[in-house]
Amino acid sequence: MSELSARGFSVDEYQQRLARTQRAMAAQGIDALLLTTEADIRYYSGFLTQFWQSPARPWFLVLPAAGKPVAVIPGIGELCMRRTWIEDIRCWSSPDPHDDGVSLLIDTLRECLGEAGRLGLQMGAETSLRMPLASYEAVRAGLARTSVVDATSIVQAQQQVKSAAEIARITFACQAVSRAFDRLPEIAAAGDSERTIFQRFKHECLDQGVDDVCYLVGATAADGYRDIISPPSDRIVAQGDVLILDTGCTHDGYFCDFDRNFAFGKVDQATSDAYSRVHESIDAALDLARPGVTCAQLYQCMQSVLATKTDTTDSGNVGRMGHGLGMQLTETPSITHFDQTEMQPGMVMTLEPGMAYGDGRIMVHEENIVITDDGCQLLTQRAAAKIPLI
């Protein structure tokens, strides 16, 4: 599976994504769904480009109640979109200071909505509207008799369950990065700067076959780190330091997201114990994860391993112990005490328990799994049971 090199998805796959979404739209009486973000537009169209790095232009995909999606996009994207399965591609010359796609979008939506239809929009947690707010208000004014309803759950529920082809892509990224982490003791040493180690690791991930190293954060610190989302500094790594690297690399637009911890030369007992504890909590989650188990149950399962009467434990302010994973570094659902989402076959999740120990230090572990018919399967190479020494 790690040798996969196929790119793109079959038209059949897009048809299935669309059909399931349209059934959910019908159940809620939604006449059209407006999508504005990179991930959502790519999910239903296959439109894959890093051009989204530029905030200059808005892009739209409209899912009607029946029939194929309609793209309403800047002309610069037309040829790239024409390579997808989308046929109805409506372009304007962007940027346009007077009407940057607004009237074309209104016209397109009106075709789907009629005079007083229901427009679905992602408005809930973990979403945002990627278009100027003033343009959104102009679209709303142009569709005065349209009611807007929150379609967050429709799109998120659809995207949570991955196809075999999607899982293969995530697996490829997970395996490539696992091999890169295996090589870390050969490319990092006390005396190197954090920045040097991060850069060598990026090279290694590319060498192992990922397309891009989109996300690499971490830290080094004597006897344990306190912050896990920062970029590298010029700090020189010393004996006794603990290193965490947390990375999201992509293959064909799909992410892995996991971390690894290492200690240089020696490790203090508290750190070693914390490492083992979070490692055990993932073992417990791997045993539990199967269809029907909820995110909240996975959270409680990991938390129960981390917490004992004599410990000060919290999750290091991470706020959750894992999340969905796919076209984005983090997706729904969240492994929290309150998320009642049930696992289903095909869901790809991170297990990411974290605990505080000692004087404000934290220890975070992360693995990626897919839910199977009767359990779960690791997509990453399982981290060592004891913290590796470099």
Next chain:
Amino acid sequence: MSELSARGFSVDEYQQRLARTQRAMAAQGIDALLLTTEADIRYYSGFLTQFWQSPARPWFLVLPAAGKPVAVIPGIGELCMRRTWIEDIRCWSSPDPHDDGVSLLIDTLRECLGEAGRLGLQMGAETSLRMPLASYEAVRAGLARTSVVDATSIVQAQQQVKSAAEIARITFACQAVSRAFDRLPEIAAAGDSERTIFQRFKHECLDQGVDDVCYLVGATAADGYRDIISPPSDRIVAQGDVLILDTGCTHDGYFCDFDRNFAFGKVDQATSDAYSRVHESIDAALDLARPGVTCAQLYQCMQSVLATKTDTTDSGNVGRMGHGLGMQLTETPSITHFDQTEMQPGMVMTLEPGMAYGDGRIMVHEENIVITDDGCQLLTQRAAAKIPLI
């Protein structure tokens, strides 16, 4: 300048950014500015992390009419934010399904706005609101007597003019990538796949010292390309192909953004002529660019070189011939026929003329410049006057 290794900015620099912005706020009677995007929050705080890759959590920075910015952020970011010059950091445990920062943000804004103040928000072109729409509506409802005004131009105008420290970072990225492009003939050959060439180029950019290769698009095609925003394919490059690589790499959070064209073994006359034409159009823009010249004048200047009576010329649907550059791959202003923004010393711009030729082929060139007191200065190593053969 290319050896710069300093990271971060002085507190003095942030104070100046804030002071200028607060003066502009005062002129428009704005009592508080709400910022939600990575670039805007980083610009005023120095908060630099790739954690923004995760869409799970909203982040807020509030600029009051007087005094320092206030951060309203998920707890996971607290330590990273504490390393910046921001002192008032208010955190909540995110994700929270019932109140994901909304009430904390309302309370913070109310301190700045009183009962009926004016809240500035970026609503115009090239902006978006990075928070769930439902949360935004809840904030609006919680500040019922607050009027919301569009502050797009305040923030964009402030960010358009770069400090010496910002220019140094962009220069570093431009010079590193210029060196990587110089090496391209050594790392790309007919017989390689597009994907192989792209990956080798990423390695090369990292080797030359950039932090990340955030953006790399391009194409190869016999006798010239038609699309410039797509990812690489498995296509094998052949003699007579034209290659364009367009990249945005970062140094300390600042981008370069430029492209280079190459031909493998031989080049047809039409492509060679088109290359020379766009190259000349940049020469003309380099001669013209100085304080007081408008974007529209730069556009007309480049367009006049590209267009002759016997040519079919358009801009390949790019819609503009350059743009601002800095913390984002593309920033305002846009070099279009309608943008009347005047150049000022310290503005960093891309010059990016494109023309269609032959049967739908396009040729796009790009250089990065900074406007000086009496002209402009290239930040990139100028492309060869004739298309390089590999």
